[in-house]
Amino acid sequence: MITLDVQNLESGYGEVKVLWGVSIKVKKGELTTIIGSNGSGKTTFLKAIMGIIPVWNGKIIFNGEDVTKLSTHSKVEKGIVMIPEGRLIFPEMSVLENLEMGAYTKRAMDRMQDSLDLVFSLFPRLKERIQQKAGTLSGGEQQMLAVARGLMSVPEILILDEPSLGLAPKLTIEIFETIKKLKNEGVTMLLVEQNVHLSLAITDYAYVMAEGKIVLEGTGEELERSDEVRKAYLGI
Amino acid sequence: MIDVWVDSIIGGLLLGLVYGLAAIGLNLIWGVMKVINLSHGAFMALGMFVIYLLFTAFGIFPYFGLVIVIGLGLVLGMLTYFVALHRVIDAPELSTLLATFSVSLFIIGVGTFVFTTIPYAIDISLGSISFGNITILGTKVATGLISIAFTAILYVFLYKTRLGKAIRAVSMNRVAAELMGVNTTFILALSFGIGIALAMSAGALIATIFPFTILSGGVYELKSFVICVLGGLGSPLGALVGGIVLGMIENVVTLQIPTSYVPVIEFSILVLILLLKPSGLLGGKV
Amino acid sequence: MITTGAASDSIHNKGYTHIFQIYTPASRYLTGALDMFKAADPNAKKVAIVYENSKFAKDVATAAKAYAEKNGFEVVLFEAYAPGTTDFSSFINKILAKKPDAIIGGGHFADGETFAKQLYEKKVDVKLVSLLVAPAVPEFAEIGDAALYVTGPSQWEPLAKYTRESAKALGIEWYGLSVEEFDKEYKEAYGYDPGYHAAGGYAAGLVLQKAIEDAGTLDTEEVKKALEKMDIMTFYGRIKFETGKYYGRQIGHEMVYLQWQKKDGKLVKEVVWPDAAKSSELVYPMTTKYGEEAKGKAKETAEEKQAQEKPKSTPGFEVALAIAGISVAYLLRRKL
Structure with missing residues (x-):
């Protein structure tokens, strides 16, 4: 079953076109990954999906419904949840308040207690710091908080934009462990990563993006074995 | 002599609380929207006239009239947001500055036409308490207490309610808030509405103690800017403290120096704070 | 011309x-107030001059100050307020601290009216208040008892x-x-x-x-x-x-000086100076109004001076x- 079906998406900034007809599919319960180098348009693609920047052309179908024109917050209400690049936690709010903000939508609010239990079981360290100001957490903890906050929104699909960006190798591995755990819990995820090796290792299906287009796709294993990917991204 | 000092301190404190309330309105709008609201003073003047008309035309006692002023402020503020600000909210700051300035010109233009620039006054008295040379006016006490109450209500709203938290979230990161499912357009409009409601109610309170004209808002707008910088942009408590500092300067420091130096002192403080501690005395985010 | x-x-x-x-001319606008004051109370010495910072009021105040000093008064406060001032508390506090016998000054209508009102609210204890412009305007009566016994110059009445x-x-x-x-x-x-x-x-x-x-x-x-x-x-x-x-x-x-007095419970203007022109006696000191039934009592007379x-x-x-x-x-x- 297809959770998210993006068809021929075109978008950009001002006059500058960045996405030249991108199509991907995300299957329910699977982890789908988009890899690509800096500037290939990955983040722009996610922003267009979320409605942070306008869609010029193409369609976004979510659970069979056309959501192309919906505003960002309405998409969140439907269960399309993104953890943005750079985390964007609320620094002057406590950890708990950040989590509460995650459960802002009506849908998520009703299930806040369950969500909190889940989040604290995944990230016991956050539970210890529940009253601490989020801005005072370490980089790794902030990333965990960002993921936890995303989970509080009860996502039908969780979109992660470069979760390992700026993290030390040890923390990067920790984050990927978490993603793997979530996958095992059955969370549908769309991951955008530059860390090709780690992401291909855990992903069900992957796309390679370059210059605003999908240039290659396949299962994680297929892509890992592909010469192009090995040459361009794995440096082998 | 000591009684004069005590009198000045009490007077400065009570006045400072109202100044603080006015500044909170400006502060909130800046903190949440990153908009410098140049229509702040005009809306304060509007608040003065609304409370005046409610009192003279409908006989509504000013402190009850405040409720109507707040409601009207919310509606007008949100309306103003959608009419004047929404389209330029993401544009460079100069655009929002000009947009609010045009709102101010509009209000003052129409206001001048309707009310002319002659002074009006609301003649109410709540009596006064005297000890020797110390005379405390009931109306000033009332405005001070109401200012504290409003600040407290705003504080609870911002820190304890879902909507209030959303406002704070938007002030910290609008995109992130939108990604949490917050309708940030509505929150921006609401914040502007609350800011305007605060400005109008501060104006209304000031109208119960001093005479006013349609142009009176300008003076208080300037004070509000100084207070915001003094107390730290984005901090309601800071604005209240900044207001009290300003009230004290006006009432206590002037016992020793000519009153005409007050603006010099106020703006020297402004410059000094900007140079030495740009985040303000109690700087920080909402 | x-x-x-x-x-x-x-x-x-x-x-x-x-x-x-x-x-x-401006230079003699308030000098008569000082003459009137001296006539009413030869022992009073301390005068506060508080005026609007505008050309006209400043000319008047400066001339009044020179005249006051020449005539043996002590000017305990000489200070300007900005045009459009609505809060006189800092001036009032200074006045309370300096304890003058009389306050003279003012500027235009709105500020004078406000000043008089706030002096009254703070129960400032001075014997004579004489302000430019405002007391001469009929609307001055709006402020009610705050207007009572306030004096002011007028070119003619x-x-x-x-x-x-x-x-x-x-x-x-x-x-x-x-x-x-x-x-x-x-x-x-x-x-x-x-x-x-x-x-x-x-x-x-x-x-x-x-x-x-x-x-x-x-x-x-x-x-x-x-x-x-x-x-x-x-x-x-x-x-x-x-x-x-x-x-x-x-x-x-010569300027004539008005004082707001009460007649049959209504506030009316009376000319109280100079003697040649007066229609009623100056009520002095004005603080009698703070007393319970200040109204009809304590009229002291200003005398002398003529001009006719x-x-x-x-x-x-x-x-x-x-x-x-x-x-x-x-x-x-x-x-x-």
């Missing part, structure tokens, strides 16, 4: 030799009792109609009471008529000579022009001639 409405001294030291002033007898006492000529006649004719023509602007305008015409009669010609220089020599009493008061450094400045006319004249007749019909003067005057007043 005869100017009316223009009260600035500085018009007359610029070398103009054909401008003659009808109003008492219908209540001013300038008569032929007062002219005689001074040994000068009376010219023109009486106060009552002017009052009556003005009301017939316009349907409301004349204010000092109207009286000044009328007086300007009257003076010009008199000068032309004295000169016996319309020749400019002859009329000018007649004006230089003029020293007459009219319904508007005495008229005499300076011919020295401040050429053409009014030196004969004597009547003559002749209605002046030359209001038209004063139109130029009035328009200049209006422009200047706007500026003030």
